[in-house]
Amino acid sequence: MTVRTRVAPSPTGDPHVGTAYMALFNRVFAKSQGGRFILRIEDTDQARSSAASEQAIYDALRWAGLDWDEGPDIGGDFGPYRQSERLEIYRRHADRLLESGAAFRCFCTQERLDEVRRAQQSRRETPRYDGHCLALDPHEVAARVDRGEPNVVRLRVPEEGDCRFEDGLRGEIVIPWRQVDSQVLVKSDGFPTYHLAVVVDDHLMQISHVLRGEEWISSFPKHQLLYHAFGWPMPAHYHLPLLRNPDTSKLSKRKNPTGLNYYRRSGYLPEALLNYLGLMGYSMPDERELFTVDEMTAAFDLNRVSTGGPVFDLAKLDWMNGHYIRALTPGQFMDRVADWALNRDNLSPIAPLVQTRTERFIDILPQVDYLLGERAKLTAADFEHKTLSVEDCRRILDHAVRRLETLDDWQRDALYTAIKSLADAMDIKMRDFLSPLFIAVSGRAVTLPLFDSLAYLGRDLVRSRLRSAIEALGGVSKKEGKRLERSYRALV
Numbered sequence: 415m416t417v418r419t420r421v422a423p424s425p426t427g428d429p430h431v432g433t434a435y436m437a438l439f440n441r442v443f444a445k446s447q448g449g450r451f452i453l454r455i456e457d458t459d460q461a462r463s464s465a466a467s468e469q470a471i472y473d474a475l476r477w478a479g480l481d482w483d484e485g486p487d488i489g490g491d492f493g494p495y496r497q498s499e500r501l502e503i504y505r506r507h508a509d510r511l512l513e514s515g516a517a518f519r520c521f522c523t524q525e526r527l528d529e530v531r532r533a534q535q536s537r538r539e540t541p542r543y544d545g546h547c548l549a550l551d552p553h554e555v556a557a558r559v560d561r562g563e564p565n566v567v568r569l570r571v572p573e574e575g576d577c578r579f580e581d582g583l584r585g586e587i588v589i590p591w592r593q594v595d596s597q598v599l600v601k602s603d604g605f606p607t608y609h610l611a612v613v614v615d616d617h618l619m620q621i622s623h624v625l626r627g628e629e630w631i632s633s634f635p636k637h638q639l640l641y642h643a644f645g646w647p648m649p650a651h652y653h654l655p656l657l658r659n660p661d662t663s664k665l666s667k668r669k670n671p672t673g674l675n676y677y678r679r680s681g682y683l684p685e686a687l688l689n690y691l692g693l694m695g696y697s698m699p700d701e702r703e704l705f706t707v708d709e710m711t712a713a714f715d716l717n718r719v720s721t722g723g724p725v726f727d728l729a730k731l732d733w734m735n736g737h738y739i740r741a742l743t744p745g746q747f748m749d750r751v752a753d754w755a756l757n758r759d760n761l762s763p764i765a766p767l768v769q770t771r772t773e774r775f776i777d778i779l780p781q782v783d784y785l786l787g788e789r790a791k792l793t794a795a796d797f798e799h800k801t802l803s804v805e806d807c808r809r810i811l812d813h814a815v816r817r818l819e820t821l822d823d824w825q826r827d828a829l830y831t832a833i834k835s836l837a838d839a840m841d842i843k844m845r846d847f848l849s850p851l852f853i854a855v856s857g858r859a860v861t862l863p864l865f866d867s868l869a870y871l872g873r874d875l876v877r878s879r880l881r882s883a884i885e886a887l888g889g890v891s892k893k894e895g896k897r898l899e900r901s902y903r904a905l906v
Contacts, residue, residue, distance in 0.1 A: 415622060416448075416449055416450065416620075416622070417443070417444050417447040417448070417449030417450075417622050417623060418444065418449055418450050418451075418452060418619070418620050418621050418622045418623075419440035419441070419443055419444040419449065419450075419451055419452070419621065419622070419623050419624070419625060420440060420451070420452040420453070420454050420616070420619065420621050420624075421433065421436050421437040421440050421441075421451075421452075421453060421454070421482075422453075422454040422455070422456045422612070422615075423455070423456065423471050424455075424456045424457065424459060424462075424463065425455055425457050425463045425464060425465075425467035425468035425470075425471060426459055426462040426463055426464075426467060426822075427462075427467060427822070427873075428467075428470060428673040428674070428675055428872070428873050428874060429470055429471050429474035429475070429673065429674040429675065430672055430673065430674065431657070431665070431671075431672050431673065431674055431677065431687075431691075431726075432627070432656075432657055432665065432672070433471070433474075433475070433674070434474070434475065434478050434480060434674055434687070434688070434691060435654075435657060435691045435694060435695075436625065436626060436627065436654065437451075437453075437475060437478075437480045438480060438688055438691050438692060438707070439625050439654060439695065439696075439719070440625045441480055441482075442692075442707065442710050442711045442714050443623065443625060443714060443716065444623075445711045446711050446712070446714040449622070450483040450484065451482050451483050452482060452483065452484045452485065452490070452492075452495070452619060452621070453475070453482040453484070453485035453486070453495065454485070454486075454495050454496075454497070454615060454619070455468055455471070455485075455486050455495065455496045455497065456497050456608065456611065456612075457496060457497055457498045458497050458498065458605045458606055458607070458608070458611060460498070460603075460605065462822060463498070464822065468486075468496075470675070472487055474674040474675060474678065475674075477674075477678055477684055478674065478684045478687065478688060479684050479685070479688065479707065480688075492618065492619040492620065497606070497611050497615070498605075500611070500614075500615070501604065501605065501606075503614060503618070504600070504606040504610060504611060504614060505600075505604070507610070507614050507644070508567050508599060508600045508606070508610065510643075510644070511567070511569075511599070511640075511643055511644075512567065514643060515570065516569070516570055516639070516640075516643035517567050517568060517569055517570060517599055517643075518547060518548060518550075518555075518567070518568055518570055519547065519550070519555050519558075519559065519565045519566070519567060519568075520543070520546070520547040520565060520566050520567075520568045520596075520598075521547055521550075521558060521563055521564070521565045522543075522546055522547060526546075527543070530543075530544050530546075540592075540593055541595075542594075542595040542596070543568065543595055543596040545596070547568075548570070548596075564602045565602060566598045566599075566600060566601055566602050567598070567599045567600035568596045568597065568598055568599065569596055569597045569599055569609070569636055569639060569640070570596065570639075571591055571594050571595070571596050571597075571635075571636075571639065572591040573591065573592070574591060574592075575590075575591055576588050576589065576590050576591065577589045577590075577591060577594065577634070577635035577638060579634055579635075579638055579651075580651075581631070581651060581652065581653055582623075582650050582651060582652040582716060583652050583653060583654070583716070583719055583721050584653065584721055587631065587634070589632070589634070589635050591635070593632075594635045594636060597609050597636045599640075609633065609636050609637065609640070610640065612637070613637050613640040613641060613644075616649055617641075617644070617646045621649050622649055622650065623649055623650045623651075623652065624649045624650070624651045624652070625652045625654055626651075626652075626653060626654065627653065627654055627656050628653040628654065628655055628656055628721075629656060629664075630653060631653050634651065652716065652719070653721075654695050654719065655694075655695055655720060655721050655722055655723050655724055656723060657694060657724060657726045658723045658724060658725045658726060659725070659726065660725055660727065662723055662725065665726050670726060670728070671728075671874050671875075671877075671878050672874065673872070673873060673874035675872050675873075675874055676872070676874030676875055676878065679871070679872060679874075679875055680788075680875070681735075681754055681755075682731070682735050683735055683738045683739065683750065685706065685707070685738055686731070686734050686735040686737070686738040686739075687731070687735075688707050689703075689704060689705060689706070689707075689734060689738075690730070690731045690734050692705065692707070692710050693724075694724035694726065695719055695720055695724060696710065696714075696718055696719055696720065697718055697720065698710070698713055698718075699713055699715075699718070703734075704734070704737065755786050763866075763869070763870050764782060764785060764862070764866070764870055767862045767863060767866055768781050768782060768862070771862070781861075781862060782862070784855070784856040784857055784858075784861065784867075785862070785867060785870055785871065789855070789856055789857035789879060790857035790858075791857075791886075792853065792854070792857060792882070792883055792886040793886055794886060794887050794888065796853050796857070796886070797849075797850055797853055797883075797886075797887060799846070799849055799850070801846055802846055802849065802850065804887055804888065806842075807850040807887055808884055808887050808888070808890065808898075809840075809898060809901065810840070810842070810847055810850050810851070811850055811851070811854055811880050811883055811884050811887070812884060812890065812898045812902070813836055813840065813898070813901070813902050813905070814833065814836065814851060814880060815877060815880045815881065815884075816899075816902045817832050817833070817836045817902075817906075818832065818873070818876065818877070818880075819877070824868075824869060824872070824873055825869055826865045826866055826868075826869045827865075829865045829868050829869060830865045833847070833848075833851070833865075836905070839905040839906070840905060848864060850883070851864060851880075852864055853883065854879055854880050854882075854883030855867055855868065855871070855876065855879050855880075
């Protein structure tokens, strides 16, 4: 048997460091067995998926050195590798499930489902579908479909007993069926959900081993039901530990930089980042901390994969990155610095902005220091303003973070529109509203155009700077955070 593994990110935002983490382990395991590593794009969320995000995935994974053997951009024998191009395949398999009785059509409105969920929560029950459409007469179902009545396809789940399955890292896991929801498999727009698509794709692409995050353990019973309904053997499953914040919560953008582009733009070497990610779930036989991907591959043993919650410690990553930088020769160091920042692709977006403001080349660096390097450390005194209080500045920065986190289009005009609408909603003059943003992003009150700067820096660097600015203003307690969240929601 040829070992085949995959990573399947969604092109709905910036590439996540967790994607690199999963890609690393899947690629290392496949290569350690002489197998193949596949990249699949899960773009069934048409409202949020974009070609730009898909390209960003390719660019970020290749920067990290996590290349693939088959994928949407290079092809292969088991394509298409982009889910939006496989809709007819999913439709045929959904029909098979309906014909066998393993799935059923549900005509419940969102309003009814919300009401059922609220009632269950009030009784302190696990929110789940209540089976309202399970017993509909087949003739009624056909008539309602013929009339064009909106419906979804749901998975039929046993009402009693337990689901038992073997996890390659954790042994036997038991989940009562009463905790498993009747998952929607096909949405009303005809697009499959993750649960149907991942099972169909993994089988048809002959994936032999699935290494994925532990958050998917609760979904395993649904996938097991689908494999059994189709009569297919299941791949071996290994649920890797999730990356954690220092407080042991799941790694999140609210507490840590999570975008791969943050680490790329901040000057981390990809080999250092992969070394660190490898340490997050694996220990080498000789217990050394510094190793290359090739060395990890040569020594890889699934029995040495840990199930503990690894803490993503930026200070430890900084130390490791410094070790790799100091190991470079001076020539290599200069080449890597040039590749990181001083290249045409990186400079071309800001060149027009700087050129119109430059009389001597010596004028360039003071204009772009906060774009090509870290901005100055801030204090509350930096935000002093004739009309805005410290509380006002914190509220502006907090709401700006919340607004920008929902923004899919990270371009200058879209950024301006989002911030302008927020300033209007908060009834603050745009000039005043932008003042703390200028300071937070650049460390000074006068810079290159703000929205061009935001677009250039990227989502993760901007988010990191806004959050550190909030900390410079005294931070936000949990109680105040809830108050600010209510304030923001009242505006939108």
